[in-house]
Amino acid sequence: MKRVNEEESIPKFLEQPLMRIMIIFTISALVVLTILSFIANIWIGLLMLLLIITTIVVAWRFGKEYVEELNSYILNLSYRIKRGEQEALIKMPIGIILINQNEEVDWINPYMQTQLSNEESVLGKHVSEVNEDLYKLIQEFDNTDSNLLNWNNKIFQIILQEDIHAIYLMDITEYAEVKDKYEEARPVVGWLFLDNYDEVVQGLDDRGVSGFNSLITTYLSNWGKQHSIFYKKTSDDKYFLLLNRSELERIENEKFNIIDSIRDRTSKRNLPLTISIGIAYGDDDFDKLADVAQGNLDLALGRGGDQAIVKEVDQEPRYYGGKTNPMEKRTRVRSRMISQAMQELIKGSDQVFVTGHRNPDMDAIGSSLGIARISMMLKKKCWVVIDQDDLSSDVEKLMKEIENHNQVNQNIISPREAESKITENDLVILVDHHKPLLSMAPELLKKTKKNIVIDHHRRGEEFTENPLLVYIEPYASSTAELITELFEYVSSDGEPINRIEATAMLGGIIVDTNNFSLRTGSRTFDAASYLQSVGANSTMIQRLLKEDPEVYLKRSKLIETIQFVHEGVAIAYGKDNVIYPPVTTAQTADTMLSMSGVEAAFVITKRSDDMIGISARSLGKINVQIIMEKMGGGGHLSNAATQIDGKTVQEVREELIEKINTELD
Incomplete structure (x- = not known):
């Protein structure tokens, strides 16, 4: 010293x-x-x-x-x-690795040596040889808390000091375990709804209702005990659920088999019941979780029920179930109530603008003309928004026929004209779609807060903001069918539906049901019968739906590429340099369904807007809607589609095969 x-x-x-x-x-x-x-x-x-x-x-x-x-x-x-x-x-419990310019190990401290086998020498070795994951982390180092490494059953946080080429490994295993336990114990709130409870118990006496309630309570009680779920009945057909995150993960791993279990067991007693579940987690505010869970339940019901939707707050939802066709829940009473509510909204607006989806089909055009006629019967001006540059061949033929009917044709305007005419006191009605991005004139929704949604597709998460009225019925064959039923409750001295409007609406029903072979119920034939009685021309529809020989040959070329990528699942695809109309793609998928061994068909083609389109069809056993939703689209269990930008047909095909295998496996 x-x-x-x-x-x-x-x-x-x-x-x-x-x-x-x-x-x-x-x-x-x-x-x-x-x-x-x-x-x-x-x-x-x-x-x-x-x-x-x-x-x-x-x-x-x-x-x-x-x-x-x-x-x-x-x-x-x-x-x-x-x-x-x-x-x-030398002795502190922090791993230290010094590396040189070539990312080779120059020195490690004794604690770091304890993480290696005693015989193992890492001096002079490249970092990737010591630990591949560590090498990837230092290559992508971003100075955040996300630089975590799992090594020898321990969790390390990586800190990189570039000026002296030092790597520090902080052992945070204990804190990570505490965090995991916290996440596992976080609250999960849900709602469980018995979709068709009223219909099932309608024909039962008091004893039968009591026995049925006891049966459902037993199923739910066993399920709740198995997964430590607290549930409370809030009404005859609704239950409140409370559980933790770890149990939710178990239930998700089981794919919410309670849905299939209740449906199968009640069907054996001739009392087929389906349930829908909305689950929310990711926040400590129970009020917020309850609201998000209710929104998920509404979304599940809008998609036809018989499914569960799980959503972490501010994240994308996850879908389970939905493997069966939705059960018919709409009644004549509901149709009357919707019709009356819509009439009041139309009367309270200065003008009405009705628009279908981009690249409209017969159903979108026919539904738009039907809403326009109801508005005119109520003495209100209604503009039908149609982009004449975005039409398929059959719709182009229909528009030429409409040109001969000035009373109808004078109300058709382009999206640009509609944007210049609309005011905040006007009403926008979306038909055959509910996603604003799919709308032919999405800017209209920004200029007025008054809008109505009428659709027959299963509801997706993206939805029109604050609609005044929503009429989504997945059971219906088409939107034209829904709107046809509304005419019965319009009391007016105005001129009724004319022949060309009735023809367009019947055409929409025929196209969406593939000539009454898919998604067809008794109400579908009732609507078709009504349209026929008011002058719908079925001969004209056949002429409009005729295809050119060139289109037929294109469809044949697509069918030549058919291949099975999974049991019962077939894919056909076109070339990147060949443009296919969406109708041709859809017709090809319908044709493939008629082939032996095909339960679901997917057709991939290049569209005129440089996007890649997929048309998906199913006979009902495979839910093509879920697969299309994973690729940014949507639709029905048996009829769905999507459009993808910035990729080739082959890239989309590979992605589609991956999604199919993931979903079906």
Whole structure:
């Protein structure tokens, strides 16, 4: 240990200018005081001089000792700090790896060596040879808390100090376990709804209803005990659910088999019941979770029920179930209520704008004309928004027929004209779609807050903002069928539906049901019968739907590419340099369904807008809607589609095969 130099007569701190000034001032004051004492009395002066000399000697001696002790303390502390740094570097529970310019290991501390086998030497090895995941992390290092490495059953947070080429591995295993336990215990809130409870118990007596309720309670009670779920019945057909995150993960791994279980067991008793579940998690606010869960339940019901939707707050939802066709829930009473509500909204608006989806089909055009006729029957001006540059061949033929009917044709305007005419007091009605991005004129929704949605597709998460009225019925064959039923409840002295409008609406039903072979119920035939009675021309529809020989040959070329990618699943695809109309793609998928062994058909083609389109069809066993939703589209269980930009047909085909295998496996 270094000591203070004994021969050093003046401490270092006395060499400071400020300290010198203070000492000189003090000595000067003492000299003046001594002189004044001698002037006053010689004995007092001598005494004062003696005291001053004694004080200076004592102060000098103690000051010197203090400086020695202070220097000794500082030197000792410095030594301990340096020794501690060295000990910490070697013994502290933090892994340290020093690498060179070539990313080869130069040195590791003893703690890091404990993470390796005793015989293993990593000096001189490339980082990727030591641990591949560690190498990837330092290549993508981003100075966030997400740089975590799982090594030897421990979790390390990686810190990279680039200037000295050092890698630090902080063991946070304990904290990670605490975090995992916290996440597992976070609350999950849900709603369970018995979709068709009223219909099932309608024909039962009190004893039968009691027995059925007991049956459902037993199923739910067993399920709740198995997964530690607290459930509370809030009404005859609705239950509140409370569980934790770890149990939700178990239920998701089981694919919510409670849905299939209840449906199968009740069907065996001739009381087929389906359930829908909305689940929410990811927040500690129970009010918010309950609202999100209710929204998920509404979404599940809008998609036809018989399914569960799980959503983390502010994240994308996950879908389970939905493997069966939706059960018919709409009644004549509901149709009347929807019709009356829509009429009130139409009457309370200055003008009405009705629009279908982009690249409209017969159903979108026919539904639009039907809404326009209802508005005119109520003495309200209605504009039908149609983009004449975005039409398929059959719709083009229909539009030429409409040109011969001036009363109908004068109400048709382009999206640009509609944007210039609309005001905030006008009403926008979306038909045959509910996603704003799919709308032919999405800008209309930004210029007025008044909108109505009428659709027959299963509802997706994306939805029109704050609609005044929503009429989504997945059971219906087409939107034209829904709107046809609304005419029955329109009481007006105005001119009723004419022949061309009825023909367009019947055409929409025929196209969407593939000539009444798919998704056809008794209400479908009732609507078709009504349209036929008011002048719908089925011969004209057949003429409109006729295809050119060139289109037929194109469809044949597509069918030549058919291949089975999974049991019962067939894919056909076109070339990147050949443009196919969407109708041709859809017809090809319908044709493939008629082939032996095909349960689901997917057709991939290049569209005229440089996008890749997929048309999906199913006989009901395979839910093509879920597969299309994973690729950005949507539709029905048996009829769905999507459009993808920026990819080739082959890239889309590979992605589709991956989604199919993931879903069906």
